[in-house]
Amino acid sequence: MAKHPLRVYQKTTKVQWNHNEVSTSPAEKKQIDITGPFRILISKQSAPIIVFLAVYYAVWQMSITAMSSLFEDKYGLTETQIGLTFIANGVGSMVGTLITGKILNVDYRRFKARHDAHIASSNTEDDVELANTRKRQENEFPLETARLRLVPLFSLLQCASILLFGWTIQYPYKVHIAVPIVSTFITGWSAVSMQSVVMTYLVDVFHDRSAAASASLNLARCLFAAGGTSFAMPMINSIGVGLAFTVCVAVQGVAVVSLAVQWKFGAKWRREAKILGQTLRYLCTVVRLMLIEIEKSVDKNIYGP
Template identity: 60%
Template sequence: MFVENETNEKSEARSNTNAVPEPYSIFDKRQKALIVFIAATAATFSGFASNIYFPSLATISEDLGVSVELVNLTITSYLIFQGLAPSIWGPLSDAKGRRITYFCTFLVFLGACVGLALTPNYATLIVLRSVQSSGSASTIAVGSAVIGDITTREERGGYMGIFQAGLLAPAAVGPVIGGALANALGWRAVFWFLAIYCGAFLVVLIISLPETLRTIVGNGSASPSNPIARYPLTLYQRTTKIKFSPQAQPVQAAKKATIDIAGPIRILFSKQAAPVVIFAAIYYAVWQMSITAVSVLFSERYGLSETQIGLTFIANGAGSVIGTLITGRILDADYRRVKVKHEAEASQSGSETETEQSSQPEHDDVNFPLETARLRLLPLLALLQCVSIVTFGWTIQYHVHIAVPIVTTFITGWMVVSIVSVITTYLIDVFPQHKAASSATVNLARCLLAAGGTSIVTPIIGSVGVGWTFTIAVAAQLVALVGLAIQWRFGGKWRVEAEEAKVGAAQSKE
């Protein structure tokens, strides 16, 4: 998508040593903060639509006259479409723009919420939950792509941490709001709340979010021709743009891409992504199994009400938010440390001059040890999650004081969202031309596995008990570490091979 533009910019920079380098993004810190805030708020809808629902499972079961297992299938259907929908919306976002994709997804979500608030039976409930998921889930992929549009690798980890914190905040407050609304006004009030929240935010998004897709606006300096890509606060945007030298010409948008719906599937099955994506998906699925089981287990074994169950989710949500913020900062620090070391080694070897290094786009250097810079934390995060999950299962099995399993949900939330955040950031670095599609790939794998896990967790608990259920889950997590090891060992080599193949294909066309 960007090959021609990047090659031209690179050759121009080398031929004219006096040329002023154009910034990767023209937005300053204030403007980036606004964009990240909007993207993070948009992402809250996915978490709210999922987590706000958990305390009401037993009540919905009684009201609609179906079993808890059938109500749990609405979680399964939600997760299935949460995985599938971004595979459509993500490529649309990469081709047509972030703003129009956001607008379409929120219209779908709004309509589904109104329908759910009025749903008369279980069949309507499960269908509209799937539609609702199709609208809300894509905010994660599109939001991740927006962050990738406006940030360099060096700062991306921190901004992704902030974005993930917004995405995961509903894990803390969503169940509390849901439990309170269900107790006071009934479970349908949960969906009226989401409909009102969506309508109000959609107005804010249309007014405040600029188009960031680099094939449309370049680094932000190109003016979009499509009226939908424009937004009302252009005057404010101009006051917050980075001031650059008159010698530097605005970066023009690259040739527009076509919608590639198969893109996320190809990324998922590529050797550059498959091992680490499967690793993340298994850890995410086990987490979803644990929080799905919490509502019923805490109700049956500890006698908690809907409101009390909602309060227990605060620990999980707090761990998720705190963990991703801290992990984002560590990612940035790791990247800077590895970058300094890599540049020093390159300088000593004489493979590149300082001028050539400084003029290269951030993703040109395929020899950069990206796996070292991004994946170093994952083994520790994975092992800590394993410990917390197995502790969660056996403490509930033996009816240990409820404070202990609640603390384990804090640890699990911290670890798993950090794992997903790290891998999402890594894939955006590996596939810079397909940011939304690479994020959709993570969604696809983790949500489909989670859908399977949540559909079987209750029957397994009924057969072998809570302790053994989550012991088996941890065994699967330990096996998944093999995927991480493969990525660490061969990821750099595979990236080099993919770049060489791309260059060879481009030369053969010429």
């Protein structure tokens, strides 16, 4: 047994053979949709929430980009010491990845349980009408409320931490260096948490194109971050650290409008997109059947009945 474990396993393990499960037809190949991420990026179902997250991601990256220069200039840290200050941001990001995901799952299950209980208590119809009602209410499930309701909390945390970071570094001789370092922990945690929330929401909306949704989000946030980090230090040098990051927080406040738009109109836009998709699929099916009938009639005229 020790020398030939696979042979012993094959002889002692018996699996019932099911001929019905055997399929000789090749698996259907999925076509690569190169334009998918771009269409999702400009779609009204996702554009507002993507812009919102991209702005917050850009401000986060601007603070990280400015950290090394600011700590060296304001606190006189060496390169090794500057490198150690980034640990707080990394730990905050790790906490946001590990813990916030579980919090989101628990919160979503609790919200859905309350929603289902409310539906069950309000239904008094017979079986057929009950099934139709449940199907209609499932389509009207408030996905935006269920998935995005923690985003304002993380948004406030990131805005507060960015302000704390900027104004404490503005006065290095009055504030201990531990304060801006702790603020980077909060920034990393809140930023990654918001990314988790928005990414989960986009996957729910585009469940059949989750990879394209992820690609569109990554494209937008990287473009915004590239633009933001390019003028982070010039803005800091011109108006000061505190005012520079206050401007960043003001831009984040304006971006909250995108979140509000998504929250208010997201469900309506999803229903419209679903109806449009069903209509297009129906028209494609009709056209395909018409082409088949035309081909049959042409063959009959050429080759006879």
